[in-house]
Amino acid sequence: MTQRVALVTGAARGIGLATAQLFLEEGWLVAALDRDADELTKAGQTLGQGASLFTADVSDPHSGAGAIADVLAKFGRIDALVNNAGVADFGPIEETDFARWRAVMATNLDGVFLMSQAAIPALKETRGAILNIASISGLRASTLRVAYGTSKAAVIQLTKQQAAELGEYGIRANCVCPGPVRTKLAMAVHTQDIIDAYHDAIPLNRYGTEREIAEVIVFLCSERASYVTGQIVASDGGFDSTGVGLP
Ligand code: NAD
Numbered sequence: 511m512t513q514r515v516a517l518v519t520g521a522a523r524g525i526g527l528a529t530a531q532l533f534l535e536e537g538w539l540v541a542a543l544d545r546d547a548d549e550l551t552k553a554g555q556t557l558g559q560g561a562s563l564f565t566a567d568v569s570d571p572h573s574g575a576g577a578i579a580d581v582l583a584k585f586g587r588i589d590a591l592v593n594n595a596g597v598a599d600f601g602p603i604e605e606t607d608f609a610r611w612r613a614v615m616a617t618n619l620d621g622v623f624l625m626s627q628a629a630i631p632a633l634k635e636t637r638g639a640i641l642n643i644a645s646i647s648g649l650r651a652s653t654l655r656v657a658y659g660t661s662k663a664a665v666i667q668l669t670k671q672q673a674a675e676l677g678e679y680g681i682r683a684n685c686v687c688p689g690p691v692r693t694k695l696a697m698a699v700h701t702q703d704i705i706d707a708y709h710d711a712i713p714l715n716r717y718g719t720e721r722e723i724a725e726v727i728v729f730l731c732s733e734r735a736s737y738v739t740g741q742i743v744a745s746d747g748g749f750d751s752t753g754v755g756l757p
Contacts (some may be wrong), residue, residue, distance in 0.1 A: 517541040520595030523724035524693035528720035568621030581752035588632040590731035599655040618661035635678030652756040673740030689746025713748030
């Protein structure tokens with residue numbers, strides 16, 4: 511049987527690395543993409559056989575499109591694109607200058623648009639899947655997340671646009687909204703106040719793990735979810751189902 515190929519962006523660490531690992535365990539080949547070449551090399555040692563590494567910046571149209579071409583040259587197909595690469599920058603609205611705003615939008619929103627657009631011809635061939643990573647911060651507003659939350663809310667809508675337009679080619683588009691996970695990204699912006707508030711506000715009273723998020727991602731990319739498209743799935747310990755606020 512032809513092996514399926516998953517392209518995972520932001521795969522050098524965190525949720526992206528866990529997702530790449532799970533795809534491999536489930537028999538997929540993996541194109542692991544990240545802009546951090548050193549971290550990606552380390553991830554490659556963890557991933558081992560079945561994974562190929564691609565250094566690219568998803569926010570740069572030429573870099574992203576070039577990576578898609580490289581993945582196709584290597585594997586000849588793409589069955590799933592996981593747009594996971596992301597950055598976080600928390601701050602009050604008045605202190606979020608345009609450069610900070612643009613840096614968040616460039617990776618979190620432009621990157622998803624650009625990588626998906628570049629992958630569409632390949633995904634038409636395989637009747638493949640797009641899986642975008644947003645966040646509970648795209649579903650619910652709290653202070654300090656003006657750029658991050660807005661970028662993730664836009665990814666949610668972008669997913670629905672993709673599902674609506676690409677369904678006729680058999681391409682499915684879904685979105686996973688993780689709750690808090692102790693990755694480098696989160697721990698750089700989660701103050702002790704935020705950590706304590708999450709523990710209290712989340713019905714399961716804990717942070718999630720990278721693996722728990724990866725399980726949902728890989729399921730939605732798989733044949734097991736062949737009739738699921740345009741869906742926004744929170745993997746968040748129940749946080750979105752409550753109205754409890756955060757600092
Ligand atoms: P992380 O910082 O551990 O990993 C993110 C990876 O993306 C890094 O390897 C980084 O080098 C890469 N990356 C960033 N910008 C890039 C770019 N322009 N081009 C290519 N690679 C780039 O973070 P994580 O927590 O694993 O985050 C993964 C995704 O999950 C992000 O989209 C994030 O917003 C989302 N998310 C995370 C949490 C959380 O609590 N950790 C919660 C909700 C959503």
